[in-house]
Amino acid sequence: MLSLLKKELTLRKIQINYQILEKWIDLNSLEPLKLTDNMNLDLGGKFDVEVDAHLLNAYLTIFPAIEGQHKINLSEIKGILINRGITCGVDEVKIMIALAENKLIRSLPIAKGREPMAGKNAEIKYYFYEKGLKIKPKELENGKVDFYNISLIQIVEKGQLLVEKILATKGIPGITVTGLEIPALNGKDAILPIGKNLTLSADSLKGYANCEGHVVIVDRRVSVLPVFEVASDVDFSTGNIDFVGNVVVKGNIKDGFSVKAKGDVEIYGSVEGGHVFASGNIFIKKGVRGLKKSKVEAQGSVYCNFVEYAHISAAEDVIVNEAIMHSIVNSGSIIQVGGRKGLVVGGICRAGKALICKNMGSNLATITTIEVGLKPELRLEYKDVCEKLVHSKDNYQKTVKGIKLLGDLKEKIGNLPSDKNILLAKLLLTKGQLDKQEEDLSLIKQKLEEQIKELEDGYIKVSGVINCGVNVVIGRANKHFTTELYNLMLRQKGVDISISPLADEKGE
Numbered sequence: 001m002l003s004l005l006k007k008e009l010t011l012r013k014i015q016i017n018y019q020i021l022e023k024w025i026d027l028n029s030l031e032p033l034k035l036t037d038n039m040n041l042d043l044g045g046k047f048d049v050e051v052d053a054h055l056l057n058a059y060l061t062i063f064p065a066i067e068g069q070h071k072i073n074l075s076e077i078k079g080i081l082i083n084r085g086i087t088c089g090v091d092e093v094k095i096m097i098a099l100a101e102n103k104l105i106r107s108l109p110i111a112k113g114r115e116p117m118a119g120k121n122a123e124i125k126y127y128f129y130e131k132g133l134k135i136k137p138k139e140l141e142n143g144k145v146d147f148y149n150i151s152l153i154q155i156v157e158k159g160q161l162l163v164e165k166i167l168a169t170k171g172i173p174g175i176t177v178t179g180l181e182i183p184a185l186n187g188k189d190a191i192l193p194i195g196k197n198l199t200l201s202a203d204s205l206k207g208y209a210n211c212e213g214h215v216v217i218v219d220r221r222v223s224v225l226p227v228f229e230v231a232s233d234v235d236f237s238t239g240n241i242d243f244v245g246n247v248v249v250k251g252n253i254k255d256g257f258s259v260k261a262k263g264d265v266e267i268y269g270s271v272e273g274g275h276v277f278a279s280g281n282i283f284i285k286k287g288v289r290g291l292k293k294s295k296v297e298a299q300g301s302v303y304c305n306f307v308e309y310a311h312i313s314a315a316e317d318v319i320v321n322e323a324i325m326h327s328i329v330n331s332g333s334i335i336q337v338g339g340r341k342g343l344v345v346g347g348i349c350r351a352g353k354a355l356i357c358k359n360m361g362s363n364l365a366t367i368t369t370i371e372v373g374l375k376p377e378l379r380l381e382y383k384d385v386c387e388k389l390v391h392s393k394d395n396y397q398k399t400v401k402g403i404k405l406l407g408d409l410k411e412k413i414g415n416l417p418s419d420k421n422i423l424l425a426k427l428l429l430t431k432g433q434l435d436k437q438e439e440d441l442s443l444i445k446q447k448l449e450e451q452i453k454e455l456e457d458g459y460i461k462v463s464g465v466i467n468c469g470v471n472v473v474i475g476r477a478n479k480h481f482t483t484e485l486y487n488l489m490l491r492q493k494g495v496d497i498s499i500s501p502l503a504d505e506k507g508e
Helices: 001-010 017-024 075-085 092-101 376-413 418-455
Strands: 046-051 057-063 105-112 121-125 161-166 199-202 206-209 213-218 221-227 227-232 241-243 246-249 258-261 265-267 277-279 280-283 288-298 301-316 317-331 334-337 343-351 354-357 368-372 459-466 470-474 478-479 483-492 497-499
Touching: 001 046, 017 376, 046 221, 057 418, 075 317, 075 470, 092 105, 092 343, 161 221, 161 483, 199 221, 199 343, 227 241, 241 246, 258 265, 265 277, 277 334, 280 288, 317 478, 334 343, 459 470, 470 483, 478 497
Parallel strands: 227 246, 241 258, 246 265, 258 277, 265 280, 277 288, 280 301, 288 301, 301 317, 317 334, 317 343, 334 354, 343 368, 354 459, 368 470
Antiparallel strands: 046 057, 057 105, 121 161, 161 206, 199 206, 213 221, 459 483, 470 478, 483 497
């Protein structure tokens, strides 16, 4: 309010001591304050026009005439607006209404420019399924997962429209109240993701399947891949399978044999000591009997009934119907074990986001390690760098020690024998190389630690029991369980792991 009063006094050319005025206001005095002895005061109507920093809005402040003196008229205000270049978006009707009221009006918006409107980015429209859609099995009322009524294979017909690009639009420029144009950003273009076995339309905006097959998104491009079906086991009768599309195996993957696919792999039986590698998802209707040598690796997700003595890796989820036993399981997102047992026991399970199960460990205190909160590859890379750094520092200390011994020997006997001189030169060269190696490894370690700090946000949910012998790592926090605990949620809290009842957790 003080600033408004100062503005009015300034417009009326009344000079006063503002310190006295401020003190009078602060004291909330009821005594009148004499402003000036000047009897020729300008009591006519006054006004002021302000424009915001972006020149998009103009505001009018009116100080009404006092004691019937000269009132402001529209032409006076228009003259000031024109003089200051405010010509666009002026609302004369609003000004006239304000003048007719003949009262104090503060910061009345009387002119409005137009903000620029950015154009829409190009859009890629998919006609088979939404990009990034995760296929997950349906959970039944008994808690089990229905793997039998799920299909990872999406067949399309030749000539079927699969993908379309909706063109970007141009931006609409804005304008200031002074008539200046404000440039607008145009929408960004996008590349139509045409992959294998797709035909581009004449206008280069649509992609059609040029053969019948399975549609997938690989390396951010839409492709149609044929499906290779094996009617029996993968064994000596078939040999190993390495296929550019999707593979369906109606039997089992036998010990020592492998299936590789650029798409998805669907196995009706089990993996019995064999290996499976897929650029998409892997679906195993029975399970994995690894015999301590099976490897199952997917760039998508892995779904199976059970896992025992095997090595499972998935860039996305690992969904298991009954149990994971004495295995190494790595998931970039979530490991979930359901069914009646919902058991994780023995081995190591690593998940980028979360591990959800019913029971963890066993009453025999079987050593079971669970690591969440970081993608397994990042955690393993950090561990590898730390080990290399320790090894490098150890070699450096040994090299420095060798250089010192030879230096002491040289000082004692004068000139070193030729073989010792050669050794000294080699050690000096090695020292320089180890210096550089340690510097490079330290930089890599620092960058990894920065990534780890940003990504630590994992949790573990156990609806049954965590037994003795379970070791949990969340982010960089660690906890070893020496007593049984039931129905709980584990999260990282600083350098520790917080434990809370499942009933307290919502939205997971």
